[in-house]
Amino acid sequence: MDRSAISTAMQDYLKAIWDLTRAGEAAPTSAIAERLEVSAASVSGMLKRLAALELVVHEPYQGARLTVTGRRLALEMIRHHRLIELYLAEALGVPWDRVHEEAEKLEHVISEDLERRMAAHLGDPHFDPHGAPIPRMDGELPPMPGSRTLIEAEAGSPLRVTQVDDDPELLRYLDGHGIGLGTPLEVVTREPFGGPLVVRLGRGECRLGPEAAHRIRVAPHEPQESES
Amino acid sequence: MDRSAISTAMQDYLKAIWDLTRAGEAAPTSAIAERLEVSAASVSGMLKRLAALELVVHEPYQGARLTVTGRRLALEMIRHHRLIELYLAEALGVPWDRVHEEAEKLEHVISEDLERRMAAHLGDPHFDPHGAPIPRMDGELPPMPGSRTLIEAEAGSPLRVTQVDDDPELLRYLDGHGIGLGTPLEVVTREPFGGPLVVRLGRGECRLGPEAAHRIRVAPHEPQESES
DNA sequence: GACGATATTTAGGCACGACGAATTTCAGAA
DNA sequence: TTCTGAAATTCGTCGTGCCTAAATATCGTC
Numbered sequence: 293m294d295r296s297a298i299s300t301a302m303q304d305y306l307k308a309i310w311d312l313t314r315a316g317e318a319a320p321t322s323a324i325a326e327r328l329e330v331s332a333a334s335v336s337g338m339l340k341r342l343a344a345l346e347l348v349v350h351e352p353y354q355g356a357r358l359t360v361t362g363r364r365l366a367l368e369m370i371r372h373h374r375l376i377e378l379y380l381a382e383a384l385g386v387p388w389d390r391v392h393e394e395a396e397k398l399e400h401v402i403s404e405d406l407e408r409r410m411a412a413h414l415g416d417p418h419f420d421p422h423g424a425p426i427p428r429m430d431g432e433l434p435p436m437p438g439s440r441t442l443i444e445a446e447a448g449s450p451l452r453v454t455q456v457d458d459d460p461e462l463l464r465y466l467d468g469h470g471i472g473l474g475t476p477l478e479v480v481t482r483e484p485f486g487g488p489l490v491v492r493l494g495r496g497e498c499r500l501g502p503e504a505a506h507r508i509r510v511a512p513h514e515p516q517e518s519e520s
Numbered sequence: 521m522d523r524s525a526i527s528t529a530m531q532d533y534l535k536a537i538w539d540l541t542r543a544g545e546a547a548p549t550s551a552i553a554e555r556l557e558v559s560a561a562s563v564s565g566m567l568k569r570l571a572a573l574e575l576v577v578h579e580p581y582q583g584a585r586l587t588v589t590g591r592r593l594a595l596e597m598i599r600h601h602r603l604i605e606l607y608l609a610e611a612l613g614v615p616w617d618r619v620h621e622e623a624e625k626l627e628h629v630i631s632e633d634l635e636r637r638m639a640a641h642l643g644d645p646h647f648d649p650h651g652a653p654i655p656r657m658d659g660e661l662p663p664m665p666g667s668r669t670l671i672e673a674e675a676g677s678p679l680r681v682t683q684v685d686d687d688p689e690l691l692r693y694l695d696g697h698g699i700g701l702g703t704p705l706e707v708v709t710r711e712p713f714g715g716p717l718v719v720r721l722g723r724g725e726c727r728l729g730p731e732a733a734h735r736i737r738v739a740p741h742e743p744q745e746s747e748s
Numbered sequence: 749g750a751c752g753a754t755a756t757t758t759a760g761g762c763a764c765g766a767c768g769a770a771t772t773t774c775a776g777a778a
Numbered sequence: 779t780t781c782t783g784a785a786a787t788t789c790g791t792c793g794t795g796c797c798t799a800a801a802t803a804t805c806g807t808c
Binding site: 757766767769771772777 | 779780781782783784785786787788789790791792793794795796797798799800801802803804805806807808
């Protein structure tokens with residue numbers, strides 16, 4: 293089964309399911325529908341088709357999760373997407389707020405060969421500028437030691453921001469607080485049940501809403517290699 | 521009317537019609553069908569749709585020719601195609617026998633902005649490596665002084681190869697005769713009705729079949745600027 | 749066990765583009 | 779002029795692909 297055997301719409305569904313599966317839970321129909329801006333009925337229909345192709349396991353009423361093949365295809369598209377974004381920005385100077393939509397179209401049509409050449413041109417990066425991991429050509433994710441969301445992080449140990457969701461609004465918000473990729477910080481207090489979170493930044497402190505906190509990933513703050 | 525308003529299939533039809541219109545004649549249905557490997561019935565159907573959009577003028581039983589809008593769109597796709605080919609070869613080292621199929625897919629999805637950036641990266645070339653003119657962004661062709669096919673060329677005056685059809689077989693054939701882009705030559709004799717053509721190359725001579733001769737374009741051999 | 753939220757099935761629609769077969773038109777030969 | 783074969787068109791259909799609203803089914807919870 294290779295990508296040319298499925299439509300671009302199907303590829304988009306697979307990507308969405310991957311994104312919504314993070315916590316080991318199956319992706320709910322409604323979440324997929326919202327993400328792709330289609331009706332729940334459309335999602336049910338598509339899940340049935342994807343299940344017939346053995347790209348997802350569809351437990352009715354329980355959502356969908358990717359099969360090994362589906363996951364491989366989803367990661368292939370995500371790899372394309374992130375490499376294209378990087379390449380356009382780096383090699384052609386396309387502004388960061390425009391690379392996403394361009395990549396959204398290109399990711400479905402580039403050949404594996406071209407992808408390999410773009411990656412090589414970029415020095416085979418493992419992470420994109422937001423810290424998101426770039427899947428490898430074999431369909432696996434690069435290792436992300438100890439990574440978890442800020443929501444899940446324990447208080448009192450030194451951390452480092454390894455990834456931030458690619459959302460302009462969030463990026464602006466964090467920028468205003470002096471937080472970005474690589475920023476060292478430490479959780480001071482965390483209120484339960486979605487209260488704000490206090491983190492120490494250098495010698496200052498700041499409060500973050502829970503919304504933001506679960507869209508930031510952190511890892512223990514020890515020296516580590518290449519995270520582009 | 522812009523490209524996003526029409527399907528990629530329509531875009532391919534417009535390109536084919538442009539290619540088949542060279543001599544000022546309308547493109548025959550059968551030629552379009554052969555080129556695109558579809559039935560004549562499909563072409564008739566599509567011509568009707570394109571005519572409704574005022575992209576072609578369809579004189580029934582007499583073939584189709586592009587309207588101003590149709591021509592602009594066709595040239596836009598051709599521009600995309602040639603720039604992408606050049607860019608892939610030059611910036612990413614994609615071998616020449618593979619750029620075509622890659623460009624065929626990419627030409628339909630790149631934005632005008634990206635196209636502009638690729639062109640700039642290449643130094644805004646006016647001709648591709650086969651000497652084919654690259655349409656400008658305003659939808660016009662760059663000037664090609666005195667260009668005509670070798671079949672049409674008068675005997676006895678110094679000429680220069682300005683363009684060769686992009687067909688691997690033809691390229692190999694000409695290579696074997698020492699003919700390429702920029703080669704100076706002169707028609708010695710030409711037999712009427714499709715006989716072979718004798719040309720002088722430097723101090724030697726060679727015979728070319730008429731098939732080849734009308735897929736080579738030449739211009740008077742005087743010094744000229746930038747033809748990449 | 750009934751309710752609201754969530755999901756699925758059903759039935760249908762629409763855009764797109766292709767095809768074969770039947771028919772019409774054209775242009776050149778007789 | 780009339781005939782004829784090639785070319786083109788129309789007609790009816792098919793198939794893919796995706797979407798939707800409405801009706802129905804299921805799940806989890808009180």
